[in-house]
Amino acid sequence: MADASTIRPADRPRRSYLYRVLEAGGANFMEINGAAVASDFGGTAGDELATARGMAIADLSPLSRIGCKGSGALDWARAHGVTIGGSNNTAHLQPGGELAARLADTEVVVLDGLKGTGALPHRIETEWSLDGADGCYLVNRQGANFWFMATGAHAPEMFAKICAVDLRQAKFPAGAIAQTPVARTNCIVIRADLGGVPAWHLLGDSASAEYQWGCLADAMGEFGGRPVGIDALRRLGARPE
Amino acid sequence: MKILNCPLNGPRNISEFVYGGEVTEMPDPNACSDAEWADYVLMENNTAGVIREWWYHAATAYWFVAERNTVTDEVVRTYPAGALFKERVAFGPPTEEGGR
Amino acid sequence: MAQDNRLPPPHGLLIDRDKPVSFTFEGRRYEGFAGDTIASALAANGRWVLSRSFKYHRPRGVLTMAGQDGNSLVQLPGEPNVLADREPIAPDMAVTGQNYRGSLDRDRASVLGWFGKFMPVGFYYKAFYKPGNAFKFWERIIRAMTGLGRVDLTARPGYCDKAYGFCDVAVVGGGPAGMSAALQAAEAGAEVILVDENPALGGSLAYARFDGDRGRADALRADLAAQVAAHPGITVYADAVAQALFADNWLPVARGNRMYRIRARAVVAATGSMEQHAVFRNNDLPGVMMGSAAQRLIRLYGVKPGSRAVVVAANDDGYGVALDLAEAGVDIAAIVELRGKPGTGPMASAAVASGFRVLPGHGVKEARASRGHRHVTGIAVAPLDGDGKPTGPEERIACDLVCMSTGHAPNAPLIYHGGGALAYDGETAMFAIKSLPDHLFAAGSVNGRFNLDAVLADGRHAGRAAARDAGLDAGADSEALADREAANQSHAFPMFPHPGGKDFVDFDEDLQYADIVHATLEGYDDIQLLKRYSTVGMGPSQGRHSAVAAVRIAAKATGRPVNAVGTTTTRPPVGPLKFSHLAGRAFEPVRRTPMHHRHLEAGAQMMVAGPWMRPAWYGAPAERDTAIRREVRSVRENVGLIDVSTLSGLEIRGPDAAAFMDRMYTFAYRKQPVGRARYVLMTDETGVVIDDGVACRFHDRHYYVTATTGGVDGVYRTMLWHNAQWRLDVDVTNATAAWCGVNLAGPKSRAVLQRVCRDIDLSPGGFPYMGVRMGRVADIPCRVLRVGFVGELGYEIHAPADHGEALWDALLEAGRDFGNVPFGVEAQRLLRLEKGHIIVGQDTDGVATPHEAGLDWAVAGTKPYYVGKRATLIQKQAGITRRLVGFTTIDPNAPVPEECHLVVRGAEILGRVTSACRSETLGKVVGLAYVAPGQAEPGSRFDIKIQGGRIIEGEVVPLPFYDPGNRRQEM
Secondary structure (H helix, E strand, C coil): CCCHHHCCHHHCCCCCCCHHHHHHCCCEEEEECCEEEEEECCCCHHHHHHHHHHCEEEECCCCCEEEEECCCHHHHHHHCCCCCCCCCCEEEECCCCCEEEEEECCEEEEECCCCCCCHHHHHHHHHCCCCCCCCCEEECHHHHEEEEEEECCCHHHHHCCCECCCCCCCCCCCCEEEEEEECCEEEEEEECCECCECEEEEEEEHHHHHHHHHHHHHHHHHHCCEECCHHHHHHHHHCCC | CCEEEECCCEEEEHHHEEEEEECCCCCCCCCCCHHHHHHHHHCCCCCCCEEEEEEEEHHHCEEEEEEEECCCCEEEEEEEHHHCCCCCCCCCCHHHHCCC | CCCCCECCCCCCCCCEEEEEEEEEECCEEEEEEECCEHHHHHHHCCCCCCEECCCCCCEECCCCCCCCCCCCEEEECCEEEEECCCCECCCCCEEECCCCCECCCCEHHHHHHHHHHHCCCCHHHHHCCCCCCHHHHHHHHHHHHCCCCCCCCCCCCCCCEEEEEEEEEEEECCCHHHHHHHHHHHHCCCCEEEECCCCCCCHHHHCCCCCCCCHHHHHHHHHHHHHHHHCCCEEEECCEEECCCECCCEEEEEECCEEEEEEEEEEEECCCEEECCCCCECCCCCCEEEHHHHHHHHHHHCECCCCEEEEEECCCHHHHHHHHHHHCCCEEEEEEECCCCCCCCHHHHHHHHCCCCEEECEEEEEEEECHHHCCEEEEEEEEECCCCCECCCCEEEECCEEEEECCEEECCHHHHHHCCEEEEECCCCEEEEEECCCCEEECHHHHCCCCHHHHHHHHHHHHHHHHHHCCCCCCCCCCCCCCCCHHHCCCCCCCCCCCCCCEEEECCCCEEHHHHHHHHHCCCCCHHHHHHHHCCCCCCCCCCCCHHHHHHHHHHHHCCCHHHHCCCCCCCCCCCCCHHHHHCCCCCCCECCCCHHHHHHCCEEEEEECCEEEEEEECCHHHHHHHHHHHHHHHHHCCEEEECCCCEEEEEECCCHHHHHHHHCCCCCCCCCCCEEEEEEEECCCCCEEEEEEEEEEECCEEEEEECCCCHHHHHHHHHHHHHHHCCCCEEEECCCCEEEEEEECCCHHHHHHHHCCCCCCCCCCCCCCEEEEEEECCEEEEEECCCCCCCCEEEEEEEHHHHHHHHHHHHHHCHHHCCEECCHHHHHHHHHHCCCCCCCCCCCCCCCCCCCCCHHHCCCCCCCCCCHHHHHHHHHHCCCCEEEEEEECCCCCCCCCCCCEEEECCEEEEEEEEEEEECCCCEEEEEEEECHHHCCCCCEEEEECHHHCEEEEEEECCCCCCCCCCCCCC
C-alpha cells in the first residue's frame, strides 16, 4: 500500500465525483477498492471524531455498491446470500457490515461496509449473469450515485433545511429509508447509526455530487458542520453500540 | 402543500409527484374510428366527482393510482397500479410481437 | 429631549433599560432601549408623526402598535415600508419617513388634502381615461407622487434560508388561548409548535386589562409562559409570523431570515382579534389611536402615550384603558361612551368609582388639531340623537390623546386560508366564525371569547380537540365550553359623515365615509365590487380596520343587512413578506459530467443544456467563431472528441425486451441483431415526435437505449407508465448518470482508439458501422458504439461515470499525435447539420410528426402496435401540411437565415427555418426548414423572410449535404 501522503485521487482511473472539492478542503486520502477515499482532513483524530458526533459529512463515493432490480431481484439476491428485510424502505445489516437497502418489491441496493472490502457487491457482480438470473438485473449504483454520509446530533436539523421528510431519530429509526428530494434532487436516505452516533447514508445522482455537497455544506454551516474522512466514521463504528 | 399518500413511500408532499392524467381505457387502436381515437388522445372527461388518476413518485419512479374527488380535491384512496392492471396486454399474436 | 415620556418600571415589559440604543429618524438622533420598536422609541421622545398618508399626505402616527396598520411605514437604508411599530431599533439605524416632498413635518404635497373633494373615489378612472392618451401624460406625474418608499437597487439581500418543521399540533398565537391550547395538546402527548409574532409570549395578557385589578393577567402570563417553556413537548417560535395556512395543514412561518414550512396534523388558530377604530372627522390625527395601542405603549414599552386623554368607548375595554392611562399618570378628560349608558362590568365599575367623567350617549363630531395637523389638540363631542347622530350642543374638550375602544374584529386570515367562513353577527356587532375546515380549530377572541376564564377554557378545549384530531388520546372534555359573549366587546356604533369629510374609513387609501357611499351609489354595492372600485382594504393593512366599517356603511347606504353586502376573503401572506424569504437559498440543481473540470481546464465556455452544463466551444468568448471552425476542421480532417455524457441511457432487459422496444418506438427491433445499433424514434399517442436516439442490442434480452439530453426523465416516466398497464416481463432502468460517454470522431479516430483498446477487433469488417461492442478502453470496461452523428468515422465510448475523467484523459493522450482536440456543442451542431441529422426539439416542435420531419423511413407500419401508430396512420391518410427539407441559399453570399425565420409565399406563411449555418466544409449555406409539401422535392425554390423583412431564395437539396454516399462514416 502506498504511503498516505502520495495517494492522489487523479492517479487512479476510478475517482470520487468530488475529489477536487475534497482536495481543496485539505483531505488526506487512503486507497480503498482501487480508488482514493478521503481518510481525514488534517485535523487530529479527536477533533474529527468530535465533529462527526456533532455535525459532519463524509464522501464514500469510491466504496462498492450494487443494485439488483426486477421482479425476481429480491429472490435472486436472497439466494445469493443477501439478507433482505420484509418490508420496503428498510435496510438490513449484513454479517460482513454491509447494508442491504430494500427500495421496493423489485429493488435492493447493497452497500459495502466501512471496511471497504467490497466482497459482497463483488460477489453479486460475478455470480450474476443475464441468462442465469431470472427477473433480476444488476444496476450500476457506483456510477449512478454519489455516496455521502451525514453524521451527528445536529444532522436532523441540517436535513430539515433541505429535505421535507422528517428524519429526526424518533421519527426515522435505524434502518429506515426515505427516497425523496434532498435540496431538490432525488436521493436515497438511509438511517444507519455508527456506534450510537446518529448517521444517515445519502445516495443521489452522481452528476449532482458537487451541487449536493455544496448544499449540505451550506446547510450544516450554522451547526459548525465540517467534512470528515472515513477514519472518523470507522472509529465511531468501532465503538460498541 | 397538499399531501399524497404513496402506496410505496407513504405520505409525501405533492411536489414529489408528477400527475399522469385520468385513468382511461384505450380503445382498440386497430378497430376504433378516427373520432374515437381522437377522443381518447385529446379530450378530457372533466368529471365532477371521484375519478381515478395516475400519479408518479419521481424519486422512486413509481406509478400508482389515486382516487380523487374533483369537487372537493380530496384524495379518497391510493393503491398500486397492479390492482387495476393485472394481465399482460397483447396487441397482436405473440409471433408478431417478438421476444417471447 | 431624552425619553421624557418614559414610564418607570414595571411598565416596559419588552425593554431593557440597561441597554440604551441610539439611532436617527429623519436625520435627528434619538435614544431608546433594546427591545424598543422604532415607533415606541420615537414616542418615548415625543415624536409622533411617523409617515404621510398615501393620497392626501396627511401626517400619521401610531395607530395599533401591533404592526396591523399602514400608518407606521418607514424607510430603512436598504428597505422600504418597514413597520415602525414592529421593527426593533438597532444602534445607529438610520430611519427616515417616506412618501413626502420636502420633509416629513412639512410635506409640500399635503396641499393635496385641500383638493380632496375634487378627487372623489374613482377619480383616476374617470379623469384620465379620455382622451385616449391622456393617462399616459398624467401617469408620469401620478407615479412620481404615489408609491411608498424607495427601493435601493444596490442593496444585497441577506442570507435567507428555509427549513421544514414537523409537529402534531401547531398553535398560532401565544396569548392566553394559544398557551392554554398548546399546554393541553402537549399534555395529551402531542408534539406542539407554538408560533407567536411577539418577542415574548403572553398576547393580550401582556398589555390588556381584563378586570378592575390587573394583577391576575400578569400572574397568569408569567405562569402560562413558564409552563410552556418547561414543557418538553412544546417548541416556541417567537417573533415569527404564520403567513398562511395551505392544504393539509401546511404553515409557512417567517422568523428572522428563515422561512419555516411547518407540517402539522392539526392547527389551532388562537390569533386574537383586532381593535376597530371609530369613524369621525380627523380620526387619523397623530395622537388618535386604538385603546390597545395606548396600553401596548404603556405596558410593553413603558411609554406614556399623552398627558390628557379622551377615551372614546363603545365597550368595557375603554374603561380599562382609562384605568391604565390614569395609572400611567395621564389625566382622563372624559370617557365618551357611544352606548346609551356606561358599562356595568368590573372595569367600568372601577372606572366610574375612580371618578372619571363619563359622557354616556355621546358621540364624536370631530377631532381638532394644531396647525399642520401634526397632533390632536382636542375633540368636539355632542349628545347623540335618536338615530345615534351627534347633534346636540357641542362640547370641546382639550386633549393630546384620543383612545378608541369601539370594537373588535376577529384576526382570522388563517381561518379564511383554510377554507373556513365568517359572517356578521348583528347581536354581537362582530364578524364571527361560521364554519371551520377539518383539522383547524379556533380559540380565544378570534372565536368570540373575551372573558378571560372563557378564553382559557376555549384554549384548553381547542388544544384537546386538536390533539385528538392528530390521533392522540386527549381524554374527554371535562369542562363546559363558554358561550360566545361578545355583546360587550363590540357595538354597532352609529357612523355619520361630517360635512367637512376627513372622516376616514380606510387610513391606507385615505378613504372617507362619503367615498364608500359614493361607490355604492355608483352601483358598486357588493363588497367585492366596492373593494375594487374604491380600493378599500387594498392598502398595506389589508382591510384589518376598514372592512367592517366599509360593509356597515355600504349596508346602511343601500338599506340592506350587513351580510348581504358580503365579506372579503383574506389571502396569503398574513403580513409583509420579503422576496428573499420566498427565495431562500435558491438551490438550483446543476448536473456536471465527470469531465466537467477537464473542460474548464481546457478553457471551455460552458452552456446550459437542460439540467446539464456542456462545453459550447473551447476558447475565449471573443474567439467563438474561429474556435468552432478549428474544432470542425479537426473532426473533418483528423479527429476530435466530445463529451456526450449528457445523452441519456436506459437499460431495457427481460424476456419481453424486444416486444417492449417495438411498442415504445416507431422502428422495428424484433429482428435487430445482437451487436448492432438501430435508430430509435419515439412518438406520443398523438403521433408527435418526442425523442430519438439509438438502441444497442447487447443480448437477446438486453437493449441499451440512448435518449436526448434532458429528455430522459420524460422518456423513462412514459415507458414505466405504459408498462404499468401492459405488464410486459421487462425491466426498465434509467442509467443516465451511471454512464458517461465520449464521442471520438474523425478519419483518424480508429487509429486513436487502437492505441487504447486492444480487446475489440476495430477493423472495418470486425466492427462495422452501426456495430456495438463491449470491451476495455484504457483498461476501463466500456460499451463502444460505432455510430455517427457528425458524419465521420467515429466511436461513441460509454464508460462507468466514476471512470469518466480517466477515459477522457486517456483518449486525449492517445490522440495527441493525430491532432486530437476536444470539440464542443456548437461545432457538433454544425457538423451534424452538414450531415443533415435533425435534433428533436430544435428541428421538431410540439406538433411535428415523423412524416413531417422526414423520418418516415424510421416508422415500421406493419407492427401490430406502437405508441402513436394510430395517429400516424390517420395523418398519413389525411396528408401532411408541411415537410422538413434540407436547403441551401441560391445566393451563396446571402446572410444565413436564423432559426424561426419564415418560409413564405407572398403574404402566406408556409413554414420556417429550424437550423441553418454557413458550412466552411461545403462552402455554402446549409439548413433545415419546413416547407409546403409541394415544395419538398429537391430543386424546388422557396422564399425565406429574414431579419428586416428581406426575402432571400432557398433551394431544396437532398440530404445529407455532406458525404451523400456515407463513405466517410462507414469507412
